[in-house]
Amino acid sequence: MTTSDQIQPTETSNLPQPGPLSWLRFSLFWLVACGLAYPVVTTFTAGTLFPAQANGSLITRGGAVVGSGLVAQTFTGDQYFIGRPSAAGAGNDPTNASGSNLAPSNPALRERVAATSAEIAAREGVPASQIPADLVTASGGGLDPHISLAGAAIQVARVARVRGLSANRVRELIAANTQSGVLGLGQPGVNVLRLNLALDAAQ
Amino acid sequence: MDIFLTYALAFALALPLGILIARLFSAPASRFTSGLLRLTGVDATRPMNWRQYGAALLGTNVLIGVAAFLLYSLQGGLPLNPDGIPNLRWDTALHTAASFITNTNQQHYSGQNSLSYLSQLVGITALQFITPAVGMAALFAVLRGLRGETNVGNYFLDVTRAIGLLIPASFVLALLLTSQGVPSTFSGAKTATLIEAQTVEGQAVTTQTIPVGPVAAMVAIKQLGTNGGGWYGPNSAVPLENPTPLSNLFQSVSIILFPVALVCAAGLFLRRRRFGVALIAVMSVMSAALTLGAVLSERQPNAALSGLAAASGNMEGKEVRFGTDATALWGAITTQTSNGSVNGMLDSFNPLGGLVPQLGMFLNDVYGGIGVGLINMLVFVILTVFIAGLMVGRTPELFGRKIETREIKIASLVILLQPLLVLGFTAATVALPSITANSNPGFHGLSQVLYEYNSAYANNGSGFEGLGDNTPWWNVTCAVVLILARFLPILGPLAIAGYLAQKKAAPETSGTLRVDTPVFAGMLLSVMLLLQLLNFAPALVLGPVAEQLTLSSPVNTGATK
Incomplete structure (x- = not known):
């Protein structure tokens, strides 16, 4: 100038x-x-x-590393909350992180969603129209640690019944393990691994 | 909220950053810059004309590109390779070198496991600093030419100034990202014992490997330098690379920060603030329209879910913590700015949501890549001045200097290169189904191929990632597109600016066609949109538009099944 x-x-x-x-x-x-x-x-x-953050936000239980707060684990048992479908390797494999990359027009996507939807409907005893979209869709990285609040809500009855806890107690634990963005950013999500650890600890 | 905060914060930071950049490139070398230059041992005191500047730019880029190619090809025997990763195949190494030397970061190699630490750091991260610095340097050389200076600056000095800005900015961002949970360590992968053991194909799986590394340092320059190539395969969709809605905000802002700041800087540097404002306005109108399109599209349900789940936004390929709005916003801005990182899978966007990134890359100057986006815009300014001049029957001129045959020839070549390469290679590839390797059938398959070449030409690097693109055909053709699309649109406008600077400037009078008025801005917008619509509308109608139309018909939504 x-x-x-x-x-x-x-x-x-x-x-x-x-x-x-x-x-x-x-x-x-x-x-x-x-x-x-x-x-x-x-x-x-x-x-x-x-x-702590620099090393992968690891969670320990009884001195042993049992996971990362930022990486989903596969849960199948009825006593646990179940996370989103994963396209990462055999499921939630961080060394093979991946989305499904299936287009909405791809018949393979519809087949996969139909199977997951039927499985959830049977397990939770709800009609398909009440299953939140996140529970039948694979996440972008295949490691999404969260499910939506609605996705947790439809699983409360089953987990409470299997564990012999009151539904209210389960809801309290969900609230304690819900993570929300500051300033209204993003969407609130329930951290499935942390919630399941809290459930194990509550008994 | 994500959308408002991203734009607001980016603009609030871009203005002071733009002022800083304009000062930095106007003032003589600061003590800091001279000190850095002395370390490189290069004499950067002599001003260059446009030919010398272009030669130094091309020369250093060829050398760095060759060095990167050798590094990937020989990494198996080089140090810092604890996992014994083998050499990249020649065509993958060629494509990767072309991709990173052009600020593109298109990745055809599979996952994190293909590169040694040395390749990852020196071959990738270093190039993520150098290439945006080269873009910024080229921009200021062009701007000096437009100011009428035949000495367009010193290439080595300009690159050093730019890297001197990018390093501290990346350092700060890396700390912010680590605070949110992005790993920062040189230790190896962590192993966790699963809460509930799984059985995979008859084998019991009791542990989970959690890969860490110096991720935050790389992600910071990936975003600030319009690079886009991530640490983990699925990029910023992976929670370790982008852990919280706040880290997502930091990264979204970083995607557009430097591109917006450079437009502010250009207005100040040219001493034509109103012109800078006009450019920002034109770009922002397009940016807002594209973002709105993506957001509205992704709020629609995914057609594959109809009747199988509650109706809500399209969550396939998206993360719960971001939701559809923040993912659609990212998809829109990452393709406007030549960044190419993703926080959700574009291949699984609804068809019209997937159209938005394609449009952003066809335009490639809605803020655009660092330096090069604004250079692209200036080519359109020259073309618009020319067309406007013809309409009113006046000799077209920019900043008092006549635009004549030679300049228009160069500008036209630069503009025509895009449809030639993108549509030409798309047509050649879909003509031979055996080499196409697309993963989705039908109209979406065409979109995948078009997207790959579009992304290569825009030096963007995002992809419809289902494409099986690590083949000699894809690697070689994409490398050709990448290199031509990077260097011709830099050297062409540099030549135009050099020639313009040699011309006598006429004082501006009331008869001068002004380029800083709303009328001119409107004209510029229409010229750009019309040209790109004419070029690419047929291909887009055959791809995403046709896909959307078939999905909307009740037969194909599966609702009747």
């Missing part, structure tokens, strides 16, 4: 410029600075400030 609008074109410079050797030196310097120095300094600082 030092010069005013130039009316006359300036002289074209033809000064000799650094050649290919300088290009190489410049490139190598930034490959190392951005590829090694930056990640090492950043990772070390972040790991020092937030050690």
Whole structure:
């Protein structure tokens, strides 16, 4: 912002410029600075400030690591809340994280949804029209740790019955393990792994 | 709320950042920048003309591209490879090098397990800094030309200034993301004992492997540098890469932050604030329209669920913590800005929701990739000035300098390259079903192919990920599209700016066609929309529009089954 609008074109410079050797030196310097120095300094600082989060938000029970608060686990037993379908490997496999990538027009999606929907309807004793969409759809990464509040609500009766707990007690535990975004961001979700751990602890 | 906060925060931060950038690129090298330059050992004191600038840009990019290709091809025998990951196949290495040197981050290799730590850090993360810096440098060279300076700056100095901005910004974002749960460690994967053991194909599974790593550092520059390539395969949909609605807000804002800030910076740098405002307005109108389209579409139920679940938004491929609005917003802005990261699977969007990302990439300058988005926009400005000049019978001129045959020829070539490459390769690929490798049948299959080339041309990197694209055909053709689509739209406009700067400027009079009025902004908008509609409407009608129409008919929704 030092010069005013130039009316006359300036002289074209033809000064000799650094050649290919300088290009190489410049490139190598930034490959190392951005590829090694930056990640090492950043990772070390972040790991020092937030050690629990930096290591994968692990959950321990009795000293043993039983999962991550950010990664879904597969539950099938009637005493547990059951999470969303997963397209990650054989289900909830973080080394094969994936969505289904099935288009709404793909008959394979409809077949999969129909099977899941029938399974849930039988297990919870509700009509298909009451099953929330998140319980029959695979998440984007295949590791979604949450189900919707409605998705938890239709499972309350079964879990309470199998465990011999009151429905209200189960609802309290759901509320305690519901995570909501600050400032009204996103959607509230029930963390299935944390909820099931709380259920095990409640007995 | 997600949508309002994302735009509000991005604009609130973009203005001061734009002022900072304009100052940084106007002032002589700061002590910090000179210090960095001294470390590189390159003499960056002499100004360059556009040819020298272009040569240095192309030269360093070729060298870095070759280095990355060698790195991926030889990683098996290089250090920092604890898991003994083998070399990438030649065509995958070629595509990956082309993809990361062009700021695209289209990934055809499968998952996290294909790259060694050295490849991941030096071959990927470093390029995620260098390539947006190159885009920013190229933008300021073009702007200097438009200011009438035949010395368009010094390439090494400009790149260093840009990286000097990106590193501290990424550092701060990485800390914010780690606070939300994004891993930051060099230790290996964690193992958890499952609460309820599972049986998979007759085998008992009692543990779960939780991969961690220096994820936050990479995700920060992935978002700030309009890169998009993630640590985990499904990108920011994975809870470890994007754990909370707040981390999602940070990342959404980062996607558009630098692209918006650069438009502010350009207005100040050209000393034409009203022109900057006009560009922002045109871009924002398109951005809002695209975002609205995606949000309304994804609030509709997925047709495959009809009769099988309660009617609500399309949740296939989406995360509960984000919901449909924040996912649709991300899908819209990530494709407007050439970022290409995702927080939900675009392949499973409703057909019209999947149309929005395609439109964003056809336009590719609704804020656009760092530097290059605005350069694309300036090409459209030149074309609009030319058309407007013809309409009123006046010699077209931009900022007082005449736009003549040579400039228009270059601009036309740059604009025509897109339909030629995208539609040409799409047609060639669908003509040979054996090489197409699409995973979804029917109209959606065409959309998948079109999307892949569209994403390659836009240097975006997102995909309809069901496509089986790690084949020699896909790798080589995409590499060709990637490289041509990156460098010709940089060098062409650089040449235009260089030629314009050599011309005598006429003082602006009342007869001058002004480019900073609402009338011109409207004209610019119509020229862009008409051109892209004419280019791509037929392909879009055969893909997403046809898919939507078949889904809407009761026979195909399955409601009668």
